[in-house]
Amino acid sequence: MTVRNRGALAALAAGVAALTAAALVACANQPAGTVGAEEASTLASPAPTAASAPSVPVTAGELPAGPKIIPPVRLLIPAIGVTATVNAVGINERTNEFEVPPSVDQIGWYRYGPGLEAEVGSVVIAGHVDSAKQGKGAFFRLRELDQGDTLTATGSDGEARRYRVVAREEYAKTKIPLDRYFARDGKPRLTLITCGGPFDAKARRYRDNIVVTAVPA
Amino acid sequence: MQLSYFRRVAAGGAVAALAFAGVGALTAGPAYAATSKVSIVHGIPDTPVDVYVNGKKTLDNFKPGDVAGPLNLEEGDYDIALTKPGEPIGSAILTVDDAAVPGGANISIAAHLDATGQPKITPFVNDVSKVDAGKARLIVRHTAAAPAVDVRAGGTPVFEDLTNPNEAKGDVDAGEVKADVVLAGTDTVAIGPADLNLKEGTATIVYAIGSAEGKTLDVVAQTITGLHSAPGGVPSGDGGQAGTGVDTWWYVLTGAGVLLLLGGGVRMATARTGRT
Numbered sequence: 001m002t003v004r005n006r007g008a009l010a011a012l013a014a015g016v017a018a019l020t021a022a023a024l025v026a027c028a029n030q031p032a033g034t035v036g037a038e039e040a041s042t043l044a045s046p047a048p049t050a051a052s053a054p055s056v057p058v059t060a061g062e063l064p065a066g067p068k069i070i071p072p073v074r075l076l077i078p079a080i081g082v083t084a085t086v087n088a089v090g091i092n093e094r095t096n097e098f099e100v101p102p103s104v105d106q107i108g109w110y111r112y113g114p115g116l117e118a119e120v121g122s123v124v125i126a127g128h129v130d131s132a133k134q135g136k137g138a139f140f141r142l143r144e145l146d147q148g149d150t151l152t153a154t155g156s157d158g159e160a161r162r163y164r165v166v167a168r169e170e171y172a173k174t175k176i177p178l179d180r181y182f183a184r185d186g187k188p189r190l191t192l193i194t195c196g197g198p199f200d201a202k203a204r205r206y207r208d209n210i211v212v213t214a215v216p217a
Numbered sequence: 218m219q220l221s222y223f224r225r226v227a228a229g230g231a232v233a234a235l236a237f238a239g240v241g242a243l244t245a246g247p248a249y250a251a252t253s254k255v256s257i258v259h260g261i262p263d264t265p266v267d268v269y270v271n272g273k274k275t276l277d278n279f280k281p282g283d284v285a286g287p288l289n290l291e292e293g294d295y296d297i298a299l300t301k302p303g304e305p306i307g308s309a310i311l312t313v314d315d316a317a318v319p320g321g322a323n324i325s326i327a328a329h330l331d332a333t334g335q336p337k338i339t340p341f342v343n344d345v346s347k348v349d350a351g352k353a354r355l356i357v358r359h360t361a362a363a364p365a366v367d368v369r370a371g372g373t374p375v376f377e378d379l380t381n382p383n384e385a386k387g388d389v390d391a392g393e394v395k396a397d398v399v400l401a402g403t404d405t406v407a408i409g410p411a412d413l414n415l416k417e418g419t420a421t422i423v424y425a426i427g428s429a430e431g432k433t434l435d436v437v438a439q440t441i442t443g444l445h446s447a448p449g450g451v452p453s454g455d456g457g458q459a460g461t462g463v464d465t466w467w468y469v470l471t472g473a474g475v476l477l478l479l480g481g482g483v484r485m486a487t488a489r490t491g492r493t
Contacts, residue, residue, distance in 0.1 A: 005488050011481030018474030022467055056276060061258065061284040061437030064421055066393070066414045091351035096449040112351060112391065112417035112445065130456030140459060178447035182350075184418070185443075195453045199460030206454050 036147055036167025040213040043166070044122070046185040069115035070155040075107060075125060079149040080141035086125060086153075098193075104128040104137035113182055116155040121184040123153075126193040132204060139194035143168070143210045150217055153190060163190045163214035170196060176209050190214045251320040256286035260329035260360045260426030261336050262433040269298040269306050278302045282426075284439045292320035297338060299328060313338045325439060327424060329360035332381040334428055339382040343420065345441055348388050350448045353415035355423070356386040362428035365401035370394045370413075377401065391417035398425055398434075408434050418445025 072086045089099040089108035101108045107127030114121040128137030149165040171177075181191045190213070197208025257268060259281050268276035268285075276285050295316045298309040311328065316338075318324065323343040331337045341358060348354050357368050359381045368376040368385065371394060376385035378401045397409030408425055415421055420441040427433035 005485065008481040008484035008488065011477045011484070013481075015474045015477030015479075015481060018470050018477065022471040022474060056285050056288055058276065058279065058283050058285045061282050061424070061439060063411055063423070063436065063438045064414050064416060064419075064440050067416055091448055093351075095452075096350060098448040098451040098453075100451065100453045110448075126451050126453055129454035129459045131454065132456045135456065136458060137454065137456075139453070143459070173450055178450070182445070182447035184445060193451045193453065195451075196459060197461055199457040201457055204455040204457070205452075206457075206460065209451055209453075 034167075034169045036165075036213070037169050040167035040169060040211075041180065043187040043189050043213065043215065044180040044183050068117070069111075070117040070157050070159075071111065071115050072109050072123065072125065072153040073156050074154040075151065076154075077145070077149070077151040079146075079151075080144050082138055082141075082151075084127065084138040098124075098126055100126050100128060104131045104134045107138050110182065114184060114188075116153060116159075116161055119188055121186060122181055122189050122191045124182060124191045124193065125153075129194045129196060129206070129210075137194070139192065139210075142192060142194045142212060143170075143196050145192075145212050151190075151214060162217040164217040165212055165214045167211075167213040169211045169213075170208050171211065172197070172208055173206075176211070181211060188216060251292045252289045253292065253318050253320060253322040253324055254287035255290045255318060256284055256288075256325045256439060258325055258327040258329075258360075258424055258437055258439060259283050259285075260327055260424050260437055262330075262427045262431065262435075264310075264336075265302050266299040266310070266328070267302050267304070269296075269300065269309070271296050272298075272306060282435065282437050284437065287323070290318050293318060297326070299336075299338075311336050311338060316340065323441065325422065327358065327360050327382075329382070329424070329426055330362040330428055332362060332364070334362040334430065337382075341384060343422065343441060344386060345420065345444060347446045348418060348420075348444050350446050351391060351417060352388045353391040353417055354386060354388050354420040354444065355413070355415060356384055356420060358382070358384040358422065358424045361425040361434055362430065363407060363425070363434060364429070366398050366407060366425065367401050368396060368398055370396050374399075389415060391415055396423075408436060411436070416440075416442075418442070420444055 071088050075084050075086055084107045086107050086109050087101050088111040089101060090111055092099045107125055110124040114123050116123060127139035129139050130137045145165050145168055147165055151163050152160050154160045192212040194210050195206035196210040197206055199206050259279055262281050265278050265280050267274055268279050279285060295318055297313045297316055298306050299311040300306055300309045323345045325341045325343055327339050357376055359379045365378050365380045367374040379385050392415060394413050395410050396413045398407045399405055400407055422439040424437040426437055427435045
């Protein structure tokens, strides 16, 4: 075998090795993927309104009373080892974004939306996947949840309510249909949100959101 | 509650004129949106009434302080009449003929006293545009036999010099606020104080009703829900440990691999054909 042939063979071998390594890395870094997207979207459709009653509803024009909402205070997801305290959170005034609790082992319930008592609409809980300073967050493994996994949300009334995962979806943050997940109508459901997808190290930002939808079990 | 979020909106007599005259142009939606939601607010003290719409009794023994509706009314002109309960429409105490209801609007029709204490009917177009996440809309309507007033929240005037039959409105932080109504430019409390619970994503409409002279000043409230918006986003990670997909080095590696394969292949091929 000539020197030249050996060089060529070495180049071929190196090329194969490089491509194999690249393929392995690519496989290991598959996005979470999406299951149950159709079911999640069906849940969000408002129920058809009953035919309007013949008589006109009359109410006393009293000032609106304080809402009777039951906030979730604790969330358990055995399948991915989550036991987290839930804080009631709102909107960051500066960014107009969901105010996820800064401590990554705590998660936030959107206090403007429905609470656990709601018979319609989406109860939204969001948590960090991780943080540069604090490491892994409560929802680090949210992307591993699958259809049929169960979780338990305990309300401020002490009652534990069980839910069953029906969908896991991944959306680019620029395309996620947030209106659907923050809806106050449609079937009662629990929506868990965190970050995921490719990470932009310069902007310190994930490209995607992972959304898990669960219904009362 | 941050008062700076109150945006004073010019009330003007325009509101009333708008509803029955030119609202169609502003609010008319696509052709299919021909019905409007119409609520009726009773703000005349001590005077229960029957309400007739186009000669048909729609509300029976409608009491002061109550809100009826919303009714879904087709776009068109309507005759409205108020009678004492049980009395025939011929002896109505108040009538409005050919009230134009535009298509696709949300309207409140208030039966109330004018500034001099005479009963009248004023239509208001309700602002049902979406509010930002975390906000609630407060609308205050002066429908009482009373002079100009200021509306205060936590003791600070937020709507000033409001007169009958006009409205002022603003989008504010959702939550509870202690509100009262004072004679314009004074600290003389006319109504309240009352705790207002402004729920996020709703419009709370407060009508000042009754008569200052008759000492019957009061409020009627109407709430419109479903005006909420979703947050702008859910930022929930800046660590990068859960990143999926591939980095720049992956493309470099793949590119190098392809080049090596091509280069090696070409050399092998040229060697075989014996060309040097």
